[in-house]
Amino acid sequence: MSKLKPLSSNMEDYMEAIYHIVSEKKAARAKDIAIRMAVNSASVTGALRLLAEKGLINYAPYDVITLTPEGEILARDVVRRHEILKDFFTKVLGVDEEEAEDNACKMEHAISPVIIDRIVRFVEFVQFCPRGGESWINGFHQFCDQNTISGCETAISQCLDNMKERQKQFKEIKQETVTLDTLRSGQLARLIRIKGKGPLVEKLKSLDITPGSIIELEDFSENDDYVGIKVRGYHLSLRKDDFSKMELAPVPSC
Structure with missing residues (x-):
């Protein structure tokens, strides 16, 4: 497909709404979009026709709406x-x-x-980074909410202690890597390497997910065939068969 002109913010909102509805229901209907965006049916019809003309959605009156491959990438x-x-x-x-x-x-x-x-x-x-972490972010929140920098007097020595402790943890991590199924929901891990070749490797590369990227485990159930992860702002579902292909190192908690 030839390069598209940038969509207006309104059309991007429609693409975003369609993406979420399709993710939930496998397909969208015009009334679903109207309800989600709080707009009238005429506005939805006009937007759908325009997006279909651009090759971003599969649309016909009174039929379900899905994203084309190009539309899914954009959305x-x-x-x-x-x-x-x-x-x-x-x-x-x-x-x-x-x-x-x-x-x-x-x-x-x-x-x-x-x-x-x-x-x-x-x-x-x-x-x-050993100099940062959640405690550093929480200190910033306190500064904004209370207009105080209490505790900063001890920050230097505490930071040095934290750095030594985390460097020790990093050395231990280097000696042992883990897989996704060993993590807890919400736990962070750093991607060390991806083994082998195949669709998973190509998919991650296409999203610029490379060694060093931080991965968050969103949900995992031993009864499901898929696990949800979040990485670089993307929400991805991976098959259990792919777990062993990703070597990870847990990010030490602060």
Whole structure:
């Protein structure tokens, strides 16, 4: 497909809504989109026709709506931008969920890929670097909420102690890697390497998920054939058969 002109923010909102509905129900209907976006049916019909003309959705009146391969790539990118921004606002800046959601919706349409990737790398750095971690982020939250820097007097010595402890943990990690099924829900791990070849390797490479990326285990059940992970702002489902192909090192908690 030839390179598309950038979509308007309104059309990106439609793509995002369709993506979420399709993820939940396998296909979307016009009324589902109207309800989710709180718009009238005429507006939805016009948007669907335009997106279909651009080759982003499969659409016919009174039929279900699905994303084309090109549309899924575009929609996933919009969703990724939104979630990276929202996570940054809530987890790093300490903004409440509603405020974060509202501002992520506004900013996701204008932010460049360079800035998005830099935000991802910053969050990974804070989570992984011995000088940072959750305690550092919590200190920032306290500074914003209480306008106080109490505790900073001991920060240097505490930081040195933390660094020594985490360096010790890193050395232990290097001696032993783990797989996804050994992690707890919500636990972070650093990707060490991907073994072998095949669809999994190609998929991760296409999303720029390489050794060093921070992976969060979202949900895992021994009764399911898939496990959910979050990495670089993407939500992915991996088959259990692929677990052994990814060597991971747990990120030490702070």
